[in-house]
Amino acid sequence: MSAIPPALAKLIEELVKLPGVGEKTATRLAFHLLRTKREDVEQLADALVKMRDGTKLCSICLGLTADDPCALCTDPQRDASVICVVEQPADLIALERSGQLRGRYHVLHGRLAPLDGVGPEELRIAELLRRLQDGSVREVVLATNPTVEGEATALYLSRLIKPLGVRVTRIAHGLPMGADVEYADSLTLGKALEGRREM
Numbered sequence: 001m002s003a004i005p006p007a008l009a010k011l012i013e014e015l016v017k018l019p020g021v022g023e024k025t026a027t028r029l030a031f032h033l034l035r036t037k038r039e040d041v042e043q044l045a046d047a048l049v050k051m052r053d054g055t056k057l058c059s060i061c062l063g064l065t066a067d068d069p070c071a072l073c074t075d076p077q078r079d080a081s082v083i084c085v086v087e088q089p090a091d092l093i094a095l096e097r098s099g100q101l102r103g104r105y106h107v108l109h110g111r112l113a114p115l116d117g118v119g120p121e122e123l124r125i126a127e128l129l130r131r132l133q134d135g136s137v138r139e140v141v142l143a144t145n146p147t148v149e150g151e152a153t154a155l156y157l158s159r160l161i162k163p164l165g166v167r168v169t170r171i172a173h174g175l176p177m178g179a180d181v182e183y184a185d186s187l188t189l190g191k192a193l194e195g196r197r198e199m
């Protein structure tokens with residue numbers, strides 16, 4: 001691979017680490033960047049570092065935010081008695097776009113996947129239970145993905161939460177089985193929230 005200058009090879013090596021980027025795509029991107037104006041490359045590098053430094057997790061809902069706690073957790077207009085539980089920050093963003101939920105959120109940062117070694121301890125479940133302790137939350141809406149693992153996660157959580165005297169609901173299957181909350185359109189997500197059922 002000596003035909004490729006080391007700096008270019010290094011960039012390709014870094015790009016390949018991105019999800020969905022194979023050797024071919026990484027090489028194409030790297031050559032594209034090589035032909036790009038220096039200031040544009042600088043802007044990209046700058047945006048990457050600023051994104052990393054300026055984005056953190058909200059200490060309450062564990063969603064992405066620039067300020068902690070996030071705007072959703074501090075908004076007095078939102079119903080603090082309803083918490084919608086999602087797998088990933090991207091799911092929160094998608095649900096929020098649907099405009100149906102006026103409550104708050106909790107991001108698990110994953111789903112139970114025993115085969116991949118993801119157990120309850122790997123998820124942010126302890127933080128969720130802590131939020132239920134003072135009795136101010138009356139409903140938890142489980143909006144994990146309608147996949148086998150998402151369903152198992154919802155079932156696990158409902159068994160933990162129901163004994164606390166909190167109502168547990170599951171978003172409706174307006175979402176096709178196997179679909180991701182993240183990629184569902186706003187209308188479908190809105191309907192799924194509207195038609196949530198008791199667990």
Ligand SMILES: [Zn+2]
Binds near residue numbers: 059061070072
């Ligand atoms: Zn928050």
